[in-house]
Amino acid sequence: MTKDLKRVVITGMGVVTSLGNTVDEFWKNIIAGKSGVGLITKFDTTNFKTKFAAEIKNFIATDYFEKNEARKYDLFTQYAVAAADEAIKNANINFDNLNRNKIGVIWGSGNGGIQTFQDQVGEFIKGNKQPRFNPYFIPKIIADIPSGVISIRHGLRGLNFSTVSACASSNNAIIDACNYIRLGKADMIITGGSEAPINESSIGGFNASKALSTNNDNPEGASRPFDINRDGFVMGEGAGALVVESLDAAIKRGATILAEIVGTGMAADAFHLTGTHPDGEGAYLGMIDALEDAAIDATAIDYINAHATSTHMGDESELKAIMRVFGERKDLNISATKSMTGHLLGAAGAIEAIISVKAITEEIVPPTINTGEVEPAYNNKFNLTLGTAQTKQINYAMSNTFGFGGHIATIILKKYK
Template sequence: MSQERKRIVITGTGTLSPVGLSTEALWESLSQGKGGAAPITYFDATQFATRFACELKNFNATDHIDAKSAGRMDPFCQYAIAASDQALKDSGLDLSAIDPSRIGVVFGSGTGGMTTHDQQMRLYLDRGPRRISPFFIPMLIPDIAAGQISMRHKLMGPNYATASACATSLHAIIDAWMLIQMDMADYMVCGGSEAAITPMSVAGFNAARALSTANDIPEKASRPYDRDRDGFVMGEGAGALILETLESAQARGAKIYGEIAGVGASADAHHLTAPHPEGAGAVNAMQNAMKQAGITPDSIDYINTHGTATPLGDLAEIKAIKKVLGEHAYKTSISSTKSMTGHLLGAAGVVESIVCLKAMEQQLVPPTINIDNLDPEIDVDVTPNEAREKSLEYVLNNGFGFGGHNATLIFKKA
């Protein structure tokens, strides 16, 4: 396959994030260093160790979906529909002119319908099993977003979900890329969605000691690489990409955001939730992606890191980057945009891939905000607090998930 490998590009993007409900709104906020953390409004979080998150602002499902259909979808699915609609519109594809069996969907979620789960559990405890909704299971399962997208647009190609915790949507993009390489589809809708700011989810991540508890300064709590970081800030949202071959995009005069130059995936095989302390799995994923791209370490101009602001995770990833890039690690630009969006879990990878594409388009590295006291063990350029102009041709995006799942994408400027 390597000799005959197709060149696959991105021709459409769609984004719902805590700092903007479109790709342009997302980029405007990130380039200006604006974050989205605030006290939780979805439920009474008074008794919780963490009482803030990065919620979507001003999202109304019925702006995108009819009220009856929206009522039969968990928010994570509503977000997926809205983001994929944006991406398809942005791509300019005429779906009526495409064989529906040649366009597919790979769309994942780390947790699926958590809002539905919490609501139905409370209903069961209050009123018993006979009161459970017949739509409970279809609203809960993580694959339903991919199914709903296909039904909405009559897309009959490969259709399924990925689920690898916080690497979910990067794996969705990798799978979509592979399906086109294997000639199982000509076009793919891919990405991820998450709506996990619920009582059970927040309580669970608190129990795992994964979330920041800086309740007095929520707007500064997501602070990757800062000496005082104490965990991630939960976010929510969705992102979608449209993939097709370079030849197809050029033939129809489509806007090309960038090319997927290389992909990599690996496992830590180390711990349930903690990363390998030396970033061994991350090293493998990045090296595999560079091999696929046919580039050397000094080609990487910018890395959008996983960078969740957990004490162990940030250090492990930086160690891995230094091992992979060598001396060039001190010349490349690095940032974690989770400092602004929070951690979108299964949707993080695709939203951050969109950030990478916009960074190349605008030739601007978005910052890592909230760095007041840089961790002395972080000795590379993490673009603290302010965006920076830079020539960008190759950018790399990492995503890692509980269970030791690692994924890397390398994008090339259009």
Template sequence: MKRVVITGMGAVTPLGNDVETFWKNSLAGESGAATITHFNPEKFKVQFAAEVKNFTPEKYLDRNEIKRSDLFTQFGIYAAAEAMEDSGLDLATIDPFDIGVIWGTGQGGMQTFEDDVVAFATGNGTPRFSPFFVPKLIANMASGMISMKYGLRGINYTTVSACATANTAFMDAFNYIRWGKAKVIVSGGSEAPITQASVGGFSSMKAMSTRNEDPKAASRPYDVERDGFIMGEGAGALILEEYEHAKARGAKIYAELIGAAMTADAYHMTAPHPEGIGAAKSMELALEDANITSDQVDYLNPHATSTPLGDLAELNAVTKVFKGSSNLNISATKSMTGHLLGAAGAVEAILCIKAIQNSIIPPTINISNLDENIPEGINIVTEPKQKEINIAMSNAFGFGGHNSTVIFRKI
């Protein structure tokens, strides 16, 4: 099968609206969490989130694109535009049917749905929905609008697997390229879930931290006092390209995608399997796909959302797969970005690739007292760590029992 490499990256995150700013602030251990500004959270049990700051869609989107798109699509187009620019692709020299888009989102246009339905419910009952209500709402519109912006006529669709979504998109793009069905695929995920309905809904499930008095310290994976995740928003984009195609055009190559896998827990709607059976199998299958052994992995960016059950279940799986490998370093970067739901895997893949490129691991912040139930032999990085990274793995898991793993290698 053909090899697949990454030749472009783009990011919109709570830590910065381009890849370099995002990377710099991650290494600095910055937190993107603060009191919610998207709406008045005064009456909500959870009053903070990790919002994107100073977002100016006009940099990459024209007036009509902004008017006709939900924020999750705007984030997606913006990140994809940075990635396309970064890749140096000359679209005039490539058959448009050889370039596709496989994008992901967990919720789609939640703010659009909320705004129009509330306006209808509080109005006079006349169904005067915006003509853009459905196009802005549906989950596939980010992939559609990215393809329209650049005239990309190849494979185009959207994956939805909750918080495993972006990794699912990467896996599909990886397979289509190595099977010879595409030369280039723009892939990633975007999410804009900081709305009253989303925050209220997740809060009612008791899934989110309620540390309103100290938002920046609220996301604390592996800490004994962790009490739930922080909602985040944004997008991450990768340009996945067939290796020989990239080499022929003299492309800058960041890393190679060498393995990917998915499994299901088949256990519970929202809780992970306590022994991490599905998560462990996902990692094992990804290693098998990459034709490497667990002791070759230098860095793992885990799912680690800062929930009492989820963090331990994943580490139980890691212990099973890696069997105490002293080579493995783990840093849970959701401690800084919050949880971007369907976009989480996308921004975390970027951090894996930057770690490979720069030989430095970003930290896990906010660990004051490590949970005594953390398995022995787990090496959690709490300060930026200089280390040659040849292979990095990233996990993303989602409600519904979805488990996904991708593996990148230095090239």
């Protein structure tokens, strides 16, 4: 039996980022072109090639949890709960007036509790390999725990799981949320992603794979998407949360609708363990899939929040794919906001979806900072929004995310009318 797909809208958003722990503060710093990057304070970087990252500032776990409860959760879960709390408040939700059996949580993380894992294994080795593990060790490290904790916190008994697709994880979570609501499997889903990867294991591991920038003399300017002198990405941390619900449910409860999700696309590079396809094959397929799902032509897109991590192969392959989909379009604004936030890995898609929603509602395109000399083949082919934000009416925005393993996830958001 077939049935009509439901329209899906966004009604609330929340963040924890290096540029602010509320959406308002975060957006103010994004459109101002501020960098959230600085020298790492979480551990001694003396022996590390990279000594900087985009760290969270002023996050106090006991603002969200009782002290004893906070100890049960790795930072990536704490960030998730904080962002979800803001999104729920922002959406003006009273769960007592809703059917909790039809409200779910879908969350994304590429790494899970990597800090907890590092700490516990370190203690095991220091303790002469005596197995004295924290009783919360396993629930602190597994990637699905934020979705469980958020559901327990609010008594949400609908569908509940987590997505893991490296840096595409939270875009995949948003896509799943959209599709389940379209099918009527849920009225509302809290979705997004979180990461807390600024530690010895992550920095050392990404250094070993030569993925991170080592521009220690200029941390704030180290993330340089599309620049010919880019030398790798800058690690970030944090969380982004969105309240996604059916249009019918949102109207019924009198919600303020921020934007509509109209297109989703997924694909695979099927090429390399960590590198993108040199011609952006997966990126091209994902964008085409999203456009077909939205039933719009490429000319309808006004703004792209690019994945653009500031790696040599990644940035160029994405630009090739964009050129293939959109052709030369000087009216098409593109921005690479990782130049400000750093790369939040599995949380990147959620944060950049929030940026895209704000770009639509505020009619402001955020800037790409730090980029001085654009790859010659793509210079003046698009409006890369270099240096400063630009005002623009945006009806459709696209947000791309790509992950190690060749995972591709693209969403298209529309101004709600």
